Amino acid sequence: MNRFRNAAASAPDPLQAALALRAQGRPQEALEALSIPGEFSADFHILRGDLQFEAGQIEQAAETYLAVTAEDPDHVYAQGQLGLCLSRLKLWEAAAHAFEVVLQFDPHRDEVRLQLADCLLQLRRFEAALTCFDECWSEGSRRRALFGKAVALQLLRRLDEAEKLYERLLAIDPAAEEALANLIAMSMEVFELARVQKYSQRLLEINSHSTVALKGLALISIERLDYAAAARYFHRALELDSEIMHPPAEQNEAIEYRISRKIFDSLEESRRQLKFKTARASTGAQPR
Amino acid sequence: MVDVKSAIARLGLGGIPTQPAERQIEYLAWFRFPVTWTYVTGSAHEAGSEVALKPMLASSALTLAPAVLAPLSPYPPAPSASAGEGSRSAGSTARWEMMVPKMVRPPAKSVANLNSTAAVPALAASAPETAHKAASLIEPASPALAMPAAASAPSTFAPSFSLHSPEDQFVAHYWPQIVFAVIAIVSIGCLTWGLSGPSPSTGSAASSSPHAASWSHPSVAASGRSMTMYEPSRGESDYRIEFSWVPDSSGVGWVFRSRDENNYYAARLSLQQRGSSGALVAEHFSVLGGAESAHSRRTIPLANNAGMVRVHMDATGPAFRLFLENNPADNWSDARLTSGALGFYDDGDHLPKVLALSFTFIKNQVSRTSVVSLP
Numbered sequence: 001m002n003r004f005r006n007a008a009a010s011a012p013d014p015l016q017a018a019l020a021l022r023a024q025g026r027p028q029e030a031l032e033a034l035s036i037p038g039e040f041s042a043d044f045h046i047l048r049g050d051l052q053f054e055a056g057q058i059e060q061a062a063e064t065y066l067a068v069t070a071e072d073p074d075h076v077y078a079q080g081q082l083g084l085c086l087s088r089l090k091l092w093e094a095a096a097h098a099f100e101v102v103l104q105f106d107p108h109r110d111e112v113r114l115q116l117a118d119c120l121l122q123l124r125r126f127e128a129a130l131t132c133f134d135e136c137w138s139e140g141s142r143r144r145a146l147f148g149k150a151v152a153l154q155l156l157r158r159l160d161e162a163e164k165l166y167e168r169l170l171a172i173d174p175a176a177e178e179a180l181a182n183l184i185a186m187s188m189e190v191f192e193l194a195r196v197q198k199y200s201q202r203l204l205e206i207n208s209h210s211t212v213a214l215k216g217l218a219l220i221s222i223e224r225l226d227y228a229a230a231a232r233y234f235h236r237a238l239e240l241d242s243e244i245m246h247p248p249a250e251q252n253e254a255i256e257y258r259i260s261r262k263i264f265d266s267l268e269e270s271r272r273q274l275k276f277k278t279a280r281a282s283t284g285a286q287p288r
Numbered sequence: 289m290v291d292v293k294s295a296i297a298r299l300g301l302g303g304i305p306t307q308p309a310e311r312q313i314e315y316l317a318w319f320r321f322p323v324t325w326t327y328v329t330g331s332a333h334e335a336g337s338e339v340a341l342k343p344m345l346a347s348s349a350l351t352l353a354p355a356v357l358a359p360l361s362p363y364p365p366a367p368s369a370s371a372g373e374g375s376r377s378a379g380s381t382a383r384w385e386m387m388v389p390k391m392v393r394p395p396a397k398s399v400a401n402l403n404s405t406a407a408v409p410a411l412a413a414s415a416p417e418t419a420h421k422a423a424s425l426i427e428p429a430s431p432a433l434a435m436p437a438a439a440s441a442p443s444t445f446a447p448s449f450s451l452h453s454p455e456d457q458f459v460a461h462y463w464p465q466i467v468f469a470v471i472a473i474v475s476i477g478c479l480t481w482g483l484s485g486p487s488p489s490t491g492s493a494a495s496s497s498p499h500a501a502s503w504s505h506p507s508v509a510a511s512g513r514s515m516t517m518y519e520p521s522r523g524e525s526d527y528r529i530e531f532s533w534v535p536d537s538s539g540v541g542w543v544f545r546s547r548d549e550n551n552y553y554a555a556r557l558s559l560q561q562r563g564s565s566g567a568l569v570a571e572h573f574s575v576l577g578g579a580e581s582a583h584s585r586r587t588i589p590l591a592n593n594a595g596m597v598r599v600h601m602d603a604t605g606p607a608f609r610l611f612l613e614n615n616p617a618d619n620w621s622d623a624r625l626t627s628g629a630l631g632f633y634d635d636g637d638h639l640p641k642v643l644a645l646s647f648t649f650i651k652n653q654v655s656r657t658s659v660v661s662l663p
Contacts, residue, residue: 023560023567023587077619118329140614144328151325178327185321215319234317244317254322264316 015044027051042068042075049081058088076105080112087115092122110141117148126155143173159186177203181212188255193220211241219257227270234267502660506549515549516639517631525627526650530600531642535559535568540640541633544603545625550578553625554633555601555610566590570610570618586618
């Protein structure tokens with residue numbers, strides 16, 4: 001017995017009013033029109049969930065979609081939306097389950113499969129994520145699946161394979177900054193400075209404001225004792241991201257390169273010298 | 289070695305174990321290089337909801353190519369669309385292509401085993417046993433429509449409408465030129481045919497019959513609704529209708545699984561203007577025994593009013609899925625009419641203004657596509 005469907009026939013239906021309000025660009029009023037007690041159709045709840053989702057009320061939207069799936073676990077649309085909400089809420093396990101339910105009904109929806117793979121990566125089920133990315137078939141998902149496979153392989157420590165896939169992606173999408181950033185992270189992990197430099201320079205060519213690239217080039221210069229260059233990159237990175245001067249609040253795993261006071265002082269000294277030289281050159285150039 | 293490279297946190301090992309020597313070093317800056325993958329779901333986050341209806345960008349950059357043109361042949365189409373075009377009868381408005389689906393979709397096996405219990409109780413419900421539940425993607429607006437769909441296991445052959453081979457990518461890339469070329473050829477062909485009159489051979493060839501032979505106009509229903517039916521689609525059941533349309537308030541309506549003027553399914557798109565922005569209203573309904581059901585409507589935000597929208601709808605068994613710009617816009621199920629013709633309808637007496645119209649029919653795992661123009 002479907003409570004929603006039966007209720008639809010008898011209860012006064014504010015659905016049309018809400019749809020009209022939404023169509024008029026009044027989503028908040030549409031949502032208010034649906035915020036009434038009672039038992040309503042699944043469509044009523046779906047629309048309310050959609051409006052809540054659009055309004056950024058992710059928790060409320062999740063509850064609404066959950067109400068639909070509790071009544072009808074096979075409601076694919078509600079499951080898909082619930083999955084999106086749960087992944088926004090970082091409830092990866094539950095989100096993955098919702099996406100899995102959707103894919104049981106329609107295994108060809110690559111957008112959902114990519115969402116599932118994302119959850120699996122978050123859950124550190126890298127093999128499962130790799131399989132998931134492998135199952136993507138559509139042209140529209142090709143780049144993202146390729147990238148995802150590279151990430152999964154990187155996290156599985158199959159670095160050579162991962163690097164090849166990143167390079168393949170970059171051949172298709174040269175502007176894929178995140179691929180270069182991950183290649184820098186990979187090169188840092190094995191501490192191959194030549195690669196760190198190569199990928200950092202490529203990334204900086206794409207995005208001159210990339211803090212990842214600037215940090216990569218700064219550490220390369222530090223390692224080569226070129227403090228003048230290191231100071232330039234470091235302070236550019238610092239201008240863009242002051243957080244580098246604070247201990248990382250996040251405890252997520254990452255390759256970390258720490259700058260000691262001794263090196264920091266060296267960088268500051270190089271900067272002061274550079275400023276002094278610049279000022280002197282500027283003064284010297286002035287006409288008498 | 290410079291002492292700044294004090295430690296590198298290893299992936300999978302959690303935090304860095306604090307070494308006694310490290311305690312003596314004062315750190316002032318931290319460079320972190322996490323592995324990230326926002327690229328995977330980047331478009332979904334940008335769009336807000338990928339699974340849901342995405343705000344439409346009515347750009348002319350269509351993602352799906354028009355059907356590959358090829359001469360009537362039981363063999364796979366020639367790699368070059370233009371080569372096929374050259375050998376076509378100029379008087380033809382219907383071009384058929386036989387093609388074995390080029391892409392093998394993955395089997396409908398279960399996705400990666402999560403080996404876990406869902407945090408949400410509702411999600412822990414048992415997996416669906418029958419595919420008819422899958423058909424209830426969106427409940428019909430009327431309880432009368434809420435019939436269970438016919439059970440058809442998703443693991444069986446699922447018609448593939450997608451074109452993803454290299455030649456199709458070529459078509460996808462150059463579709464505007466191809467569309468214009470087709471329109472030009474069709475126009476010249478029609479003009480030539482019209483000036484010279486039908487030749488005996490043309491009249492006897494069903495596949496190259498002129499407009500009048502492909503389209504029919506059933507008597508106008510009592511409601512005043514006029515219908516224009518594509519006759520070669522009679523008897524077909526699984527198909528895709530695909531066209532480009534510039535959103536307007538008069539809208540575009542089409543019928544499918546139509547047995548006659550009293551038994552058919554219909555869908556409609558129309559533009560709902562509000563100020564400078566607009567939204568598309570997608571609706572569908574059924575007419576059975578002359579009785580019209582309630583209309584199920586969905587509103588799809590339209591970010592940009594100026595531009596063509598690529599529309600396609602798939603009818604596969606009891607499942608119907610509508611896409612706008614290749615994004616899912618609506619889906620529903622209804623198992624009452626299993627086969628019937630495709631066509632267009634209007635509640636006035638105007639044919640909709642659609643471009644790049646094509647029909648793809650799937651039967652016995654073979655699809656054929658017909659690029660047609662409205663009469």
